[in-house]
Amino acid sequence: MTAAGPLIEARDLSVHLPGAETMTPVIDKVDFTVGEGRTTGLIGESGSGKTMIASAVIGLLPEAATVSGELRLRDEELLTAGEKRRRNLRGHEIAMIFQDPLSALNPAQRIGRQVGEILRRDGLPRGEVDRAVVGLLDQAGIPDPERRMRAYPHQFSGGMRQRAMIALALAGSPSLVLADEPTTALDVTVQARILRLLASIQAARGMSMLLVSHDLRVMSHVSHDLVVLYAGRVCERGPTKRVLGRPRHPYTKALLASVPAVREASVPADPLPGAPANPMARPSGCAFHPRCPLARERCKVEVPLAREIEPGRFSACHFAEEVTP
Amino acid sequence: MTGLVIRRLAVGMFVLWGAVTLMFALLRMAPGDPATLMLGPDATSAEVDALRTELGLDRGVFAQYLTYLGQIARLDFGDSYRFNLPAMDVVLDRLQATVELTVTATVIAAVAGLTLGMLAGYRPNGRLDRTVSGLTILLQGMPTFWVGIMLVLLFSATLHLLPSSSVGTPQHMIMPAVTLSLPFTAIVARIARTSVVDSMQEPYVQTAYSKGLSRFQVLTGHVLRNSLTPVVTIIGLQMGALLGGAVIVENVFAWPGLGSLIVESVANRDYSVVQAAVLLIAAVVVVLNLLADLSYSLLDPRIRTGGNR
Ligand SMILES: Nc1ncnc2c1ncn2[C@@H]1O[C@H](COP(=O)(O)OP(=O)(O)O)[C@@H](O)[C@H]1O
Ligand code: SF4
Ligand SMILES: [Mg+2]
Numbered sequence: 001m002t003a004a005g006p007l008i009e010a011r012d013l014s015v016h017l018p019g020a021e022t023m024t025p026v027i028d029k030v031d032f033t034v035g036e037g038r039t040t041g042l043i044g045e046s047g048s049g050k051t052m053i054a055s056a057v058i059g060l061l062p063e064a065a066t067v068s069g070e071l072r073l074r075d076e077e078l079l080t081a082g083e084k085r086r087r088n089l090r091g092h093e094i095a096m097i098f099q100d101p102l103s104a105l106n107p108a109q110r111i112g113r114q115v116g117e118i119l120r121r122d123g124l125p126r127g128e129v130d131r132a133v134v135g136l137l138d139q140a141g142i143p144d145p146e147r148r149m150r151a152y153p154h155q156f157s158g159g160m161r162q163r164a165m166i167a168l169a170l171a172g173s174p175s176l177v178l179a180d181e182p183t184t185a186l187d188v189t190v191q192a193r194i195l196r197l198l199a200s201i202q203a204a205r206g207m208s209m210l211l212v213s214h215d216l217r218v219m220s221h222v223s224h225d226l227v228v229l230y231a232g233r234v235c236e237r238g239p240t241k242r243v244l245g246r247p248r249h250p251y252t253k254a255l256l257a258s259v260p261a262v263r264e265a266s267v268p269a270d271p272l273p274g275a276p277a278n279p280m281a282r283p284s285g286c287a288f289h290p291r292c293p294l295a296r297e298r299c300k301v302e303v304p305l306a307r308e309i310e311p312g313r314f315s316a317c318h319f320a321e322e323v324t325p
Numbered sequence: 326m327t328g329l330v331i332r333r334l335a336v337g338m339f340v341l342w343g344a345v346t347l348m349f350a351l352l353r354m355a356p357g358d359p360a361t362l363m364l365g366p367d368a369t370s371a372e373v374d375a376l377r378t379e380l381g382l383d384r385g386v387f388a389q390y391l392t393y394l395g396q397i398a399r400l401d402f403g404d405s406y407r408f409n410l411p412a413m414d415v416v417l418d419r420l421q422a423t424v425e426l427t428v429t430a431t432v433i434a435a436v437a438g439l440t441l442g443m444l445a446g447y448r449p450n451g452r453l454d455r456t457v458s459g460l461t462i463l464l465q466g467m468p469t470f471w472v473g474i475m476l477v478l479l480f481s482a483t484l485h486l487l488p489s490s491s492v493g494t495p496q497h498m499i500m501p502a503v504t505l506s507l508p509f510t511a512i513v514a515r516i517a518r519t520s521v522v523d524s525m526q527e528p529y530v531q532t533a534y535s536k537g538l539s540r541f542q543v544l545t546g547h548v549l550r551n552s553l554t555p556v557v558t559i560i561g562l563q564m565g566a567l568l569g570g571a572v573i574v575e576n577v578f579a580w581p582g583l584g585s586l587i588v589e590s591v592a593n594r595d596y597s598v599v600q601a602a603v604l605l606i607a608a609v610v611v612v613l614n615l616l617a618d619l620s621y622s623l624l625d626p627r628i629r630t631g632g633n634r
Contacts, residue, residue: 058535060531060534060535087537087538087539088537089537090534090535090536090537091535091536091537092537095535095536096531096532096535098528098531098532098535100528103527103528103529104528104529104531104532105529105532106529106532106533106547106551107529107551107625107626107627108550108551108624108625108626109547109550114532117536117546118536118537121536121537121538121542152626152627154626154627165532168532168536169535171536172536172537
């Protein structure tokens with residue numbers, strides 16, 4: 001960890017959803033941190049629970065879900081905080097950028113109104129709200145913000161919509177921004193630009209970011225720390241460079257192998273065999289064992305607990321030491 | 326947009342022609358003959374024949390139909406046998422009372438229906454939702470004439486609170502308008518509820534919550550506006566059906582509008598008046614439906630401002 005303590009610290013964070021018979025832990029005892037002024041990347045295949053974790057952090061889980069464990073913002077426990085307190089934190093301390101910027105913006109309201117809503121509700125006079133909105137849109141890289149703030153979302157391109165969404169998230173000057181696959185719905189050509197924008201805003205504002213993605217290349221560019229998720233559990237976590245430089249979990253290694261080298265952007269070199277496990281029906285023991293080349297008997301019966309392999313690096317593999325570079 | 330209006334008007338003209346033709350055929354098929362009815366039981370058959378010739382009733386039905394279409398095209402709707410006045414004058418004279426009744430009923434249905442629908446959609450399957458849902462089923466299941474009679478029995482005959490019939494004061498309006506609005510209220514409430522529940526699932530609602538808004542603020546600030554389109558459309562479409570309900574309600578409460586005029590005129594075989602009234606109602610329905618279509622584009626900036634970027 002860096003000198004500054006974590007802004008967000010999750011310990012044994014679980015989210016249960018109603019399953020066929022009982023409440024099922026889609027998120028199962030997850031630990032992670034988001035450092036002050038740092039970006040934590042949350043990576044995992046589709047359905048591994050990334051959105052669920054982000055929703056738990058901002059407190060917008062589906063109504064049927066129950067959450068347990070610990071989730072601290074600085075020194076404040078969020079899971080036991082009242083709904084009013086959580087609502088006040090939303091937008092002001094913790095903001096969220098959603099995957100699909102078209103459906104995440106209200107089609108019936110002008111961009112400026114949506115971006116400035118939080119400031120207006122905070123009681124800022126109209127003129128100041130407008131000035132702030134222009135500044136936010138400008139910071140998000142939207143040209144001619146005075147005019148564009150009067151447009152409706154459908155009049156924007158995909159990239160511009162996501163920029164508007166970023167401006168919207170920044171409006172309350174949050175300490176933490178949750179970005180849930182912010183580029184997945186966008187053209188490939190725009191993706192890199194939006195990511196660079198997010199990274200530069202994060203650095204310039206000194207804020208923290210939880211960046212959710214299934215794309216390892218995205219992570220390697222933007223996130224300082226990495227949390228690798230599989231079927232609602234953390235496989236391994238630590239500083240991004242060290243995790244990707246020398247994976248300590250067979251799943252991370254397999255993920256890395258499946259990403260084509262950045263230079264030859266072609267088909268995955270070594271696609272991960274087998275289908276991802278469903279967190280609602282997790283295999284016994286280590287959820288990864290049906291796909292794991294190192295798996296043996298112990299993996300089928302005993303759930304591996306996270307161990308600190310080296311300072312700041314955790315792996316939840318019984319045989320982490322055997323994972324070759 | 327202009328293309329849409331033109332297309333809808335063309336369809337509307339076709340609908341009007343259909344309504345006129347159907348009404349013409351039905352009236353001629355009905356037993357009874359205006360000349361006999363007008364002259365009374367004592368008239369001789371020679372007198373009746375003379376009147377029939379005068380009224381053009383001795384000619385073939387198809388010839389009468391063609392003559393009639395020609396007259397309509399010149400906006401000549403014939404004369405009322407009963408009042409010796411142009412039929413359309415008789416109809417327009419009664420139109421105002423019907424418009425007052427249906428507009429009042431529509432306002433009641435829109436306000437009450439939207440309120441009920443939002444209350445129900447606020448927490449789907451909550452206690453309020455189940456209550457409203459039961460209420461709407463009840464409202465839609467009760468026949469209008471029965472509701473009217475029950476209201477009269479309760480508020481006029483028993484409680485002596487409201488006048489049972491005719492016009493004059495706002496109190497006269499209450500029972501007919503409420504009776505007429507009840508099934509309409511139920512429809513608006515159901516559509517509004519569905520629309521609110523659907524809109525609450527939209528991703529932009531998550532965005533609104535992520536700004537720290539409360540459920541109520543999300544509902545009023547974001548969901549309401551986006552739920553309105555189907556509600557306005559159903560109001561426009563159902564106003565036509567409301568005119569049908571008005572015929573019944575007007576007769577229950579002796580409300581001197583188009584509805585009671587049509588019933589009187591059918592009883593007296595006053596063909597021209599019935600045809601003029603039906604034509605007018607059909608025209609109103611066509612215009613209302615057109616407005617309902619256009620309301621889409623007025624409510625939705627994606628259509629109003631045109632094009633996807
Ligand atoms: N609203 C919901 N109700 C029930 N199950 C859900 C809901 N949302 C997600 N899930 C389940 O929870 C798991 C995690 O989903 P999610 O967090 O959306 O994954 P990711 O964002 O990594 O793709 C999935 O297996 C999915 O089936
Ligand atoms: S615990 Fe076993 S199955 Fe799981 S990743 Fe490690 S070796 Fe593979
Ligand atoms: Mg997701």
